[in-house]
Amino acid sequence: MQVSLEVNGSAHDVDVHPGERLSTVLRDRLELTGTKVSCGEGTCGSCTVVLDGRPVLSCLTLAAACHGASVRTVEWRGETLERLRDAFTAEDAFQCGFCTPGQLMSALALLERTPAPSRDEIVAAMSGNLCRCGAYEGIALAVARASGDAA
Ligand code: FES
Ligand code: FES
Numbered sequence: 001m002q003v004s005l006e007v008n009g010s011a012h013d014v015d016v017h018p019g020e021r022l023s024t025v026l027r028d029r030l031e032l033t034g035t036k037v038s039c040g041e042g043t044c045g046s047c048t049v050v051l052d053g054r055p056v057l058s059c060l061t062l063a064a065a066c067h068g069a070s071v072r073t074v075e076w077r078g079e080t081l082e083r084l085r086d087a088f089t090a091e092d093a094f095q096c097g098f099c100t101p102g103q104l105m106s107a108l109a110l111l112e113r114t115p116a117p118s119r120d121e122i123v124a125a126m127s128g129n130l131c132r133c134g135a136y137e138g139i140a141l142a143v144a145r146a147s148g149d150a151a
Contacts, residue, residue: 001015001016001017001018001064002014002015002016003015003016003025003063003064003066003067004067004068005063005066005067005068005069005070005071006069006070006071007026007030007032007071007072007073008032008071008072008073008075008076008077009076012030014029014030014063016063016064018062018064019062020062020063020064021058021059021060021061021062021063022049022051022056022058022059022061022062022063022066022071023035023037023047023058023059023061024063025063026049026058026071026073032073032075034073034074034075034101035047035049035058035073035074035101035102036098036099036101036102037058037059038098038099039059040059041059041060042057042059042060043130044099044102044129044130045057045099045102045103045106045128045129045130046098046099046101046102046129046130047059047102048101048102048103048105048106048128048129049071049072049073049105050071050072050073050076050105050108050109050112051066051069051070051071052069052070053070053109053112053113054109055105055106055108055109055110055128057128072105072108073101073105074100074101074104074105076108078108080108080111080112080146081104081108083146084104084107084108084111084142084143084146085104086146087142087143087145087146088100088103088104088138088139088142090142090145091138091139091141091142091145092135092138093135093138093139093141093142094131094133094135094138094139095133095135096132096133098132099129099130099131099132099133099135102129103126103129103131103139106125106126106128106129107125107126107139107142107143107146109125110122110125110126110143111143111146111147115147115148116147116148117143117144117147119140119144122140122143122144123140125143126139126140126143
């Protein structure tokens with residue numbers, strides 16, 4: 001089936017299988033490999049992208065359900081995401097970096113709906129993104145820094 005979607009500002013028409021995941025379309029068809037798939041079953045958050053302004057797990061999202069949607073991935077060059085990238089670097093908010101694309105996209109969705117989140121709001125918004133390296137404190141500080149609340 002044919003699905004039309006906008007990805008990082010560019011229009012795409014993709015012929016997908018009914019059960020095909022958004023993560024597969026992004027990575028294998030559109031070659032946007034910044035989105036990482038780890039668990040593949042909705043528990044780790046590494047595959048998070050922003051779909052029509054909301055963070056979603058692309059490994060659990062059917063591509064066919066995204067017809068007409070706007071998707072942003074870690075390859076997006078928006079100003080808020082650039083600020084988050086700089087803040088993650090400044091706060092050493094990663095070690096191996098595998099979870100980082102998903103962390104960035106959850107943080108982007110948070111800052112777009114809540115530009116100046118409290119510490120509790122940051123922790124709650126990021127709670128679906130696991131980090132095996134345990135960089136949680138740096139991640140929380142980075143999101144605060146990107147919001148203008150530099151530690
Ligand atoms: S890869 Fe999607 S939640 Fe883990
Ligand atoms: S930085 Fe390694 S999993 Fe988060």
